[in-house]
Ligand SMILES: [Ca+2]
């Protein structure tokens with residue numbers, strides 16, 4: 001089982017105590033979370049501009065994912081509409097990077113967060129709330145040494 005999973009990992013980065021992996025599969029948000037957990041990791045939480053910048057730099061540096069435009073991150077408002085928390089820690093989302101007019105919770109069905117790169121509107125990566133069962137995004141797993149205070 002583990003050997004199979006390792007073959008999926010095309011992108012891998014170690015940043016200080018933080019380790020990022022992008023599996024080469026698209027999945028819905030729940031399966032993404034499950035997959036990260038299977039690796040002993042978590043769906044990524046992005047809790048500062050520095051971490052956001054590091055992630056984008058990492059994505060751009062990979063051959064496989066440099067042209068990808070959507071990745072799940074580990075935030076949702078599944079528990080309470082409009083209240084976003086990180087699945088890895090349960091903590092409230094404080095740093096945010098919403099795209100214009102997001103989160104819009106279309107049809108009251110969008111509860112999971114993705115980072116999107118809209119190359120037609122701008123060149124920046126921003127957040128969007130999307131329907132959790134949508135399977136059109138890659139996802140980023142992370143792990144960290146919880147004894148380390150300075151991650152970057
Ligand atoms: Ca929502």
Ligand SMILES: [Ca+2]
Nearest residue numbers: 104105128129
């Ligand atoms: Ca949305």
